[in-house]
Amino acid sequence: MQTKHSFIYADSRKLETTADNSIDLVVTSPPYPMIEMWDRQFSFLTPGLENMLEESNYSAAFEAMHLELDKVWIELRRVMKQGALACINIGDATRTLNNRFRLFANHARVQSKFFELGFDLLPVILWRKQTNAPNKFMGSGMLPPGAYITLEHEYILVFRKGPKRVFATEKEKKQRRESAYFWEERNSWFSDLWDFKGTRQETTSGELRKRSAAYPFLLPFRLINMFSGFGDTVLDPFSGTGTTAMAAIAAGRNSINCEFESSFYKPVKDRLIQEASQLSSYNGERIARHLEFVEKHQKEKGKLKHLNKHYGFPVMTAQEQDLKLAFVKSIEEQKENLFTATYTSDHEVKTSDTDLLSIIKRLKV
Numbered sequence: 509m510q511t512k513h514s515f516i517y518a519d520s521r522k523l524e525t526t527a528d529n530s531i532d533l534v535v536t537s538p539p540y541p542m543i544e545m546w547d548r549q550f551s552f553l554t555p556g557l558e559n560m561l562e563e564s565n566y567s568a569a570f571e572a573m574h575l576e577l578d579k580v581w582i583e584l585r586r587v588m589k590q591g592a593l594a595c596i597n598i599g600d601a602t603r604t605l606n607n608r609f610r611l612f613a614n615h616a617r618v619q620s621k622f623f624e625l626g627f628d629l630l631p632v633i634l635w636r637k638q639t640n641a642p643n644k645f646m647g648s649g650m651l652p653p654g655a656y657i658t659l660e661h662e663y664i665l666v667f668r669k670g671p672k673r674v675f676a677t678e679k680e681k682k683q684r685r686e687s688a689y690f691w692e693e694r695n696s697w698f699s700d701l702w703d704f705k706g707t708r709q710e711t712t713s714g715e716l717r718k719r720s721a722a723y724p725f726l727l728p729f730r731l732i733n734m735f736s737g738f739g740d741t742v743l744d745p746f747s748g749t750g751t752t753a754m755a756a757i758a759a760g761r762n763s764i765n766c767e768f769e770s771s772f773y774k775p776v777k778d779r780l781i782q783e784a785s786q787l788s789s790y791n792g793e794r795i796a797r798h799l800e801f802v803e804k805h806q807k808e809k810g811k812l813k814h815l816n817k818h819y820g821f822p823v824m825t826a827q828e829q830d831l832k833l834a835f836v837k838s839i840e841e842q843k844e845n846l847f848t849a850t851y852t853s854d855h856e857v858k859t860s861d862t863d864l865l866s867i868i869k870r871l872k873v
């Protein structure tokens with residue numbers, strides 16, 4: 509198996525090189541309107557914004573910034589296939605103007621635009637992002653009623669273009685079955701509350717992550733596994749440090765990544781090459797966690813009824829029998845801005861990891 513990953517250093521308000529109806533899933537996080545770290549970039553995109561901010565005309569500034577993001581959402585409607593989903597990670601902003609503290613509900617403004625564009629709104633995910641900042645509580649301290657609730661979550665908004673995706677051919681149906689996730693993953697991933705606390709640390713350098721407001725790898729990785737299949741193409745129109753591309757590679761999907769700061773090219777390229785060898789471990793961990801689940805379940809509740817055809821271990825449901833995971837072997841730069849990932853075959857996976865093999869053998873029914 510091989511997947512392709514292209515990087516376009518351009519303005520995603522016009523996704524000129526992306527064909528109509530070609531994208532199976534969008535996973536992205538735009539710059540957040542009214543968050544100060546993005547003011548400079550929005551000023552560059554938005555005529556008259558600097559004056560609006562200087563004059564504290566914050567309602568106009570909020571709307572003007574969203575009008576620029578709207579242009580990207582309009583492009584998404586064009587490039588997404590019928591039935592494709594878009595997952596938009598965004599946080600609300602708070603800001604004090606003329607001594608008045610206010611909330612700018614970015615998630616609501618984005619939702620209403622997608623609704624207006626004819627997308628179906630699906631249930632959203634609240635991603636809990638706890639802050640330990642000492643000054644996280646704002647306002648009048650212990651004196652009512654002037655203290656403010658601290659924002660400790662962001663949204664993952666989920667939209668669908670048109671009716672449900674159809675899997676018509678035998679090949680499409682097979683790929684869908686192979687792209688299944690584990691039953692116990694379904695039970696936690698499809699909750700509307702996510703918290704990545706206690707999960708593995710990020711590998712990207714802290715400075716780069718801060719400058720780009722990168723999201724954690726597990727966020728796009730989970731969404732890609734939930735909402736796309738092998739062979740699909742994932743688009744990120746605000747790709748920054750390339751986290752979505754990394755997750756697409758780890759999941760065995762293709763990706764197209766658009767970012768207008770071309771200074772990201774070098775760090776993204778380094779990241780792809782340097783982290784290639786670690787990407788398999790995410791799916792390795794999924795299998796290890798599944799095996800722990802099986803062991804516990806079999807001890808407490810008895811044998812599972814079904815077997816996975818590729819790995820030979822027990823699974824909870826018939827839908828997991830064809831489930832396969834991608835294990836990255838290498839990532840290569842084919843030409844500037846185009847990378848290909850190649851994957852280990854199932855046979856190599858089974859025999860190269862002796863721990864895994866022994867656990868699988870022990871659990872075989």
Ligand SMILES: C[S@@+](CC[C@H](N)C(=O)[O-])C[C@H]1O[C@@H](n2cnc3c(N)ncnc32)[C@H](O)[C@@H]1O
Pocket residue numbers: 518519520521536537538539540549553720721722723745746747748749750751752766767768769
């Ligand atoms: C919140 S960051 C995305 C971070 C990314 N998810 C990651 O993990 O690194 C938003 C990115 O969008 C880029 N951006 C903003 N407006 C853009 C536009 N019109 N076209 C392309 N990229 C844009 C910014 O330069 C920034 O890197």
